Amino acid sequence: MEKNRQANFDLDKAHQSSPAQQQRTIVSYEPGNVNMAEYESYARVTRGIEAMLEEQYGVSYKLYASDDGNQDYWDLLEEDVKKDSPDVECAGRIYEGIEGRTFAYDEDSVTPEYTIHPAIRNNVFVYPAQGVALARIPMFRQHGIYSEDFVFATGDEAISDFLRSVRDRQRNRDQNRITVFTDTNNGIQRESEPITRAVSRDDVILPDPLKKEIYRSLDQFFESDRSFYRKHNLPFKRGILLYGRPGNGKTTLVKSIAGSIPGPAAYWQITEYTSSGSVQEVFETAARLAPMVLVIEDIDSMPQGVRSFFLNTLDGATSKEGIFLIGTTNYPEKIDPGLMNRAGRFDRSYEITLPDQEMRRVFLERRGLLDFVSAEELEQAISLTKGFSMAQLGELYVSAALEWNERGEVDVATIVRSMGGEMNKEKKGSWMDAKNGGIGFQL
Helix, strand or coil: CCCECCCECCCCCCCCCCHHHHHHCCCCCCCCCHHHHHHHHHHHHHHHHHHHHHHHHCCCCEEECCCCCCCHHHHHHHHHHHCCCCCCEEEEECCCCCCCEEEEEECCCCCCEEEEEECCECEEEEEHHHCEEEEEEEEEECCEEEEEEEEEECCHHHHHHHHHHHHHHHHHHHHHEEEEEEEECCEEEEEEEECCCCCCHHHCCCCHHHHHHHHHHHHHHHHCCHHHHHHCCCCCCEEEEEECCCCCCHHHHHHHHHHHCCCCEEEEECCCCCCHHHHHHHHHHHHHHCCEEEEEECHHHCCHHHHHHHHHHHHCCCCCCCEEEEEEECCHHHCCHHHCCCCCCCCEEEECCCCCHHHHHHHHHHHCHHHCCCHHHHHHHHHHCCCCCHHHHHHHHHHHHHHHHHHCCCCHHHHHHHHHHHHHHHHHCCCCCHHHCCCCCCC
């Protein structure tokens, strides 16, 4: 950012509008009118920003309002500011006595450290080449300070081009990231997280027919020209439901999809706080990123009062246009019957089962159990682990590695028996039996 002017605005310098503009104004600025105190404060700030922008950049900027709840450009602005992008300039600070700079811990950098940069709040940031300015303005109220977001642009064409560029930038950025939505008691949280560990399609261990069918449907969706769907009156949207016991690879499958498709992916964790507002926000965001994949985790946890709105959203004519929807659940019996096998909602459902003998062999060989046991012991482990999930097979490998590191040898049968005992306790609800000196519960 070549410019970083921290001079405060002259808020008493009102931006003079032309006679034609004044004729079209219904309510004008009237200093001293006690009945319009809120308007007076609002107008002083916005007019001061407009005047400053025209003075510094030699062109008139107009104030715009956003009615779609799109916050993508604010996320990209924060990213640009932190990276000191030459495309954006900090044109000035709005109020004295309020922060102009801030620091944050950058955990995504190669060597995590604190970064110091202009604060998003209380500064005006300008993309001069695109004719757009953004300002997060502090607002003073009786119970404290909050912020309102303002967008200024040199005209309709400028703001339209800017929003298109935001969409393109976000799609390109999200190739190696995943957008994560989480419903909380304070509303929906949205974060863009890097895919820290690549999961390839080869890492996914499923029966071959099932694996091929899932990936084939994804590849067809992203390789197809949307005009084909329009020509043949086909909805450009698909939905699949993955169900089965925990720990059998649903999450691994989802990670491999996110890292192998030529488009963005988003992950939405359903909680008891999920609301109709969060349903609307997630699908509006997904629509802006389309074509894309939207994963809804634990879809059976959708609150009862939200289900009708969710189903209506899925049935909307354009709500899922360009969205490949993947729902996951550990408890298919809790799924609303209206979601299952109905075109436009979830077209197909697939059970992710416990691994069979061949899948257990593939998993343990790829994981590297042969580094610690003989071929005969590997076969023993494969035979003894019938009924184990993928997650439990992973724990078997970890336990074997730690035992080998400590003792120089591994007793596979003993490890499997120990894990089997814990599995039985889990089924019976007798974890850490207090009679035997532990702490816990009994049923």
